[in-house]
Amino acid sequence: MTVLVNDKDFVxxxxxxxxxxxxxxxxxxxxxxxxxxxxxxxxxxxxxKTEVIPARGPYKPRENDRVIGIVVxxxxxxxxxxxxxxxxxxxxxxxxxxxxxxxxxxxxxxxFTSIAFAGVKGVMLKGGKDAHRITRGFIVTISPTxxxxxxxxxxxxxxxxxxxxxxxxxxxxxxxxxxxxPSTRNEFAAASAIKLVETEPTxxxxxxxxxxxxxxxxxxxxxxx
Amino acid sequence: MERAVLIRExxxxxxxxxxxxxxxxxxxxxxxxxxxxxxxxxxGKTKIYAAVYGPKEAHPRHMAQxxxxxxxxxxxxxxxxxxxxxxxxxxxxxxxxxxxxxEALESVLFLExxxxxxxxxFVEVIQADAGTRTAGLTAxxxxxxxxxxxxxxxxxxxxxxxxxxxxxxxxSEEEDKNCEADLPVGMAPSINSIVLLQLxxxxxxxxxxxxxxxxxxxxxxxxxxxxxxxxxxxxxxxxVAE
Amino acid sequence: MSLFxxxxxxxxTQILQKKLYELLLQGKRIDGRGLLQHRPVKVxxxxxxxxxxxxxxxxxxxxxxxxxxxxxxSPYPDTPDKGNLTVNAELLPLASRTFEPGPPDENAIELxxxxxxxxxxxxxxxxxxxxxxxxxxVGVVYVDVYVLDFDGDYFAPAVLAATxxxxxxxxxxxxxxxxxxxxxxxxKVPLPLVKLPTAAMVGILRDKIIxxxxxxxxxxxxxxxxxxxxxDEELAAIQKDSPGLIPESIMDEIIExxxxxxxxxxxxxxxxxxxxWNPGLVRSQxxxxxxx
Numbered sequence: 001m002t003v004l005v006n007d008k009d010f011v012x013x014x015x016x017x018x019x020x021x022x023x024x025x026x027x028x029x030x031x032x033x034x035x036x037x038x039x040x041x042x043x044x045x046x047x048x049k050t051e052v053i054p055a056r057g058p059y060k061p062r063e064n065d066r067v068i069g070i071v072v073x074x075x076x077x078x079x080x081x082x083x084x085x086x087x088x089x090x091x092x093x094x095x096x097x098x099x100x101x102x103x104x105x106x107x108x109x110x111x112f113t114s115i116a117f118a119g120v121k122g123v124m125l126k127g128g129k130d131a132h133r134i135t136r137g138f139i140v141t142i143s144p145t146x147x148x149x150x151x152x153x154x155x156x157x158x159x160x161x162x163x164x165x166x167x168x169x170x171x172x173x174x175x176x177x178x179x180x181x182p183s184t185r186n187e188f189a190a191a192s193a194i195k196l197v198e199t200e201p202t203x204x205x206x207x208x209x210x211x212x213x214x215x216x217x218x219x220x221x222x223x224x225x
Numbered sequence: 226m227e228r229a230v231l232i233r234e235x236x237x238x239x240x241x242x243x244x245x246x247x248x249x250x251x252x253x254x255x256x257x258x259x260x261x262x263x264x265x266x267x268x269g270k271t272k273i274y275a276a277v278y279g280p281k282e283a284h285p286r287h288m289a290q291x292x293x294x295x296x297x298x299x300x301x302x303x304x305x306x307x308x309x310x311x312x313x314x315x316x317x318x319x320x321x322x323x324x325x326x327x328e329a330l331e332s333v334l335f336l337e338x339x340x341x342x343x344x345x346x347f348v349e350v351i352q353a354d355a356g357t358r359t360a361g362l363t364a365x366x367x368x369x370x371x372x373x374x375x376x377x378x379x380x381x382x383x384x385x386x387x388x389x390x391x392x393x394x395x396x397s398e399e400e401d402k403n404c405e406a407d408l409p410v411g412m413a414p415s416i417n418s419i420v421l422l423q424l425x426x427x428x429x430x431x432x433x434x435x436x437x438x439x440x441x442x443x444x445x446x447x448x449x450x451x452x453x454x455x456x457x458x459x460x461x462x463x464x465v466a467e
Numbered sequence: 468m469s470l471f472x473x474x475x476x477x478x479x480t481q482i483l484q485k486k487l488y489e490l491l492l493q494g495k496r497i498d499g500r501g502l503l504q505h506r507p508v509k510v511x512x513x514x515x516x517x518x519x520x521x522x523x524x525x526x527x528x529x530x531x532x533x534x535x536x537x538x539x540x541s542p543y544p545d546t547p548d549k550g551n552l553t554v555n556a557e558l559l560p561l562a563s564r565t566f567e568p569g570p571p572d573e574n575a576i577e578l579x580x581x582x583x584x585x586x587x588x589x590x591x592x593x594x595x596x597x598x599x600x601x602x603x604x605v606g607v608v609y610v611d612v613y614v615l616d617f618d619g620d621y622f623a624p625a626v627l628a629a630t631x632x633x634x635x636x637x638x639x640x641x642x643x644x645x646x647x648x649x650x651x652x653x654x655k656v657p658l659p660l661v662k663l664p665t666a667a668m669v670g671i672l673r674d675k676i677i678x679x680x681x682x683x684x685x686x687x688x689x690x691x692x693x694x695x696x697x698x699d700e701e702l703a704a705i706q707k708d709s710p711g712l713i714p715e716s717i718m719d720e721i722i723e724x725x726x727x728x729x730x731x732x733x734x735x736x737x738x739x740x741x742x743x744w745n746p747g748l749v750r751s752q753x754x755x756x757x758x759x
Binding site: 306 | 514515516517518521528530532534535536538555557559560561562563564568570571609611613615616617618
């Protein structure tokens with residue numbers, strides 16, 4: 001057994017990680033008896049598998065992931081939702097209990113739901129109680145690899161943004177985030193805060209920076225009045 | 226009219242390089258805002274941008290493959306990139322090079338990760354001074370890594386030529402115009418694999434082996450810089466949270 | 468981060484329009500600019516040495532490169548005593564998800580023709596001074612513009628890049644003796660550019676007028692118009708480049724706004740070009756020619 005990298009090291013595609021083939025995890029591959037990284041990212045060696053967390057990249061749908069999709073087509077018994085990255089999710093339509101009372105879902109609608117399953121055949125989304133239609137606010141897209149920043153430490157940054165901007169955030173792991181707030185000013189302030197979370201190099205002090213940004217953005221409004 | 230001396234008695238070339246010396250070069254990753262991944266490369270006077278979009282919805286829809294993403298690649302030169310203005314639009318040469326670069330990239334990409342989708346690679350030559358397909362390949366590989374597309378390895382390329390009877394690394398335009406052979410090579414160094422190979426000209430078997438050896442050494446230097454360019458780019462990008 | 472580029476997908480634009488307008492009412496835009504504030508402009512000259520002239524212009528995230536090539540050719544039959552000017556622009560697929568690879572589409576052609584008009588109609592380039600043998604041998608100027616990265620309004624940066632490339636060009640010097648044109652080896656001369664055309668894009672959303680919209684703002688506008696000025700006083704080209712209504716009553720105001728924006732751009736460009744271009748350059752060439 002050879003340990004070639006340390007946990008949390010920055011690795012590049014082609015870089016050898018370990019010679020224990022059984023440990024090949026996500027975003028690695030095996031070539032010539034060596035497990036190598038397939039992406040630019042951070043290697044995790046603790047646990048059963050050695051895997052790489054990509055620094056940047058497309059969204060890969062996983063079961064139970066909460067996502068936001070946009071309705072792009074309506075078929076007789078299901079809807080097609082665009083999840084970005086060339087991924088189309090299928091959402092089964094609820095059968096109308098009474099004739100004439102069909103679902104009001106239309107193209108362009110924003111749906112917050114979870115992934116039921118994702119495989120070679122496609123992506124199936126959960127319907128019924130698990131799916132909410134978002135009718136106000138607007139959507140921002142960020143790199144899916146940055147979404148965890150909003151969710152770590154018990155959603156600390158998400159809650160900070162929500163509290164300071166008075167907006168509700170619906171966070172999709174596919175990188176789509178819906179922002180619903182009391183006014184456009186609040187919503188755009190929340191969007192700026194999300195952008196800050198996405199682009200800042202370090203997580204240290206990020207919470208304070210976010211709070212500062214939101215207080216400045218929304219305090220101005222109060223002062224003007 | 227005096228014919229330029231391509232190789233001097235001491236073995237140095239027109240621009241003063243040794244036979245196994247690369248031109249000065251520079252690489253940068255993450256240079257365009259919109260593209261999912263991008264890179265810029267200069268090798269001597271050759272200047273190239275590479276951009277990646279995807280995975281995205283395949284179009285036309287009927288081209289989508291059930292098991293994998295399709296890769297599209299366009300190698301294109303600006304009209305002012307060459308001394309004699311090149312007509313706008315795609316020439317036959319640009320079509321051939323688009324295919325060659327695409328296939329080189331396909332050799333290392335894990336396209337099965339994104340079924341039914343499409344990944345587009347654009348290589349745009351702003352200034353051409355020989356070695357554009359190999360420099361374009363090198364930049365495209367960086368752009369794909371920037372975009373987070375999983376791959377077996379980065380790939381880098383360089384051309385070896387035979388000039389005035391001698392094998393030289395990384396032909397400049399002047400050498401390219403006056404050479405007996407031009408051998409562009411692309412490799413995935415960590416997995417010791419050739420991804421791009423063409424020959425234009427005359428070489429003996431031994432010369433070919435020697436040329437491949439020279440190419441490999443040049444590619445390793447470029448590969449090392451690709452890695453450094455990615456490190457720089459992601460140092461600015463910052464911490465990865467899970 | 469990006470907000471949805473609504474032009475690409477069938478999502479209703481009304482929501483975004485409403486939100487942008489609410490911000491405009493408070494005198495602000497999403498990126499914090501004032502309504503009539505242009506994004507900062509960066510111009511680099513001579514980025515492609517093989518071209519006779521070149522310039523890279525960056526406006527916000529929009530990036531455009533222009534190159535000038537020069538050659539000898541035959542004049543057009545209807546203008547035997549003028550050189551030729553050909554302007555070509557391309558929206559490279561590198562620049563945006565919405566730009567498809569392939570031959571120039573109507574947007575690229577529109578851009579080509581607008582840039583052409585800005586230079587030609589303003590008479591900024593003295594084509595009559597590019598004649599070597601009248602009716603037989605003239606100078607042919609090619610201006611090629613490529614959009615490398617797109618964040619709204621490629622017109623203004625394209626015109627700026629083309630103008631900067633022309634102004635900083637150095638082309639082969641030729642001399643004519645007995646009807647024969649020969650190169651004067653090792654000598655280069657500037658092109659006869661006597662004016663600096665610049666352009667600006669103006670957008671309308673209800674009763675609000677904004678300058679230099681970003682890619683997010685553009686689809687939410689009611690209408691937009693691109694206006695090119697050859698000099699501080701003279702219009703050279705106008706193109707209403709979108710469907711939508713422009714209230715007749717605000718058209719004069721739009722023209723005046725574009726005038727002050729393009730004057731600023733011209734001033735910035737002049738400063739940048741101070742070592743390589745001035746209108747006097749062309750006059751001294753004429754004097755040289757008449758003396759010869």
